[in-house]
Amino acid sequence: MIQVKNLTRYYNSFCAVDGISLEIKKGEVLGLLGPNGAGKTTTLRMLTGFLKPSAGDIIVKDLLISEDALKIKSLMGYLPESAPLYHNMLVFDYLCYVAKVRGIPRDKIHLRLKELSSLCGLSGIMHKTVDELSKGLKQRVGLAHAMMTDPEILILDEPTSGLDPNQIAEIRAIIRRIGKEKTIIFSTHILSEAEATCDRIVIINRGKVVADDTTQNLKSRAAGSSCIDLSLYDADPEEAKKLIAAISPDIRVIEKEPEESDVVSFEIHSSSSRDIRRDLYKKIKETNWSIAQLTRDSQTLERIFQELTKGEESYRGGER
Known part of the structure; x- marks a missing residue:
């Protein structure tokens, strides 16, 4: 369409x-x-x-x-973020005005307003001025405006x-x-x-x-992936990133702002649901670093949104 x-x-x-x-x-x-x-x-x-x-x-x-x-x-019907309403008009009068501007025949205006009043929940406020309404009710009036011509x-x-x-x-x-x-x-x-x-x-x-x-x-996609938060004492950030990345080809390492001066922190994103914390522990155990935090979160849509809007990667139809 x-x-x-x-x-x-x-x-x-x-x-x-x-x-x-x-x-x-x-x-x-x-x-x-x-x-x-x-x-x-x-x-x-x-x-x-x-x-x-x-x-x-x-x-x-x-x-x-x-x-x-x-x-x-x-x-099209269009509702901008701030609904363009005339605040000194009654809701009924305002919608009648919109109907006339949009070319609704006079003998059909009353029926259309009745339909929109029911759809948008305006029955109890048609006699009020727009200025009296809460923001939520104003949005409903704006939605009725956008829907006027069906x-x-x-x-x-x-x-x-x-x-x-x-x-x-x-x-x-x-x-x-x-x-x-x-x-x-x-x-x-x-x-x-x-x-x-x-x-x-x-x-x-x-x-x-x-x-x-x-x-x-x-x-x-969210259900089939995970994110691990890892914080280390006494670790060199670049060496730590190399060590983590070597564990599996399907992980991506993002260095985070540390909460403490002697700690380096990472987000480790995996497209697999496999828990790699045991592998991480074994690798870190071979160094002189100490683990300050090692936690695993299931990937959520919020995480995916944050991940995609931080960087330049793209994802279409199940493939990134």
């Missing part, structure tokens, strides 16, 4: 999005993840036609955004940013309901949020795609 080919965006000399390519299927709920400043918002603004790409193409249902931007926009594609930029846990759960539930009928793309930097709602996760870092896979495959 949506094809993104080598999408690039510069702000002067700064490259915010660097050659991103994606294909998004009809009916898919896609989570665009990345740390703050990774290029998520810029990517979404280009997808909606708000920003013009410096290079690359966006194709939506065989329409090129460079040639048919208005047609493409008519297929678009095929819904693009949400950080829809749960700044919300409390209860409000986050409510917005997630709405997204899951909508996702049964529409193609949804939403950005977040909270991995658990994407895990709870998405069919597929794309992680970007420094403007590049570093992971693109189904939620289930990423979970499987």
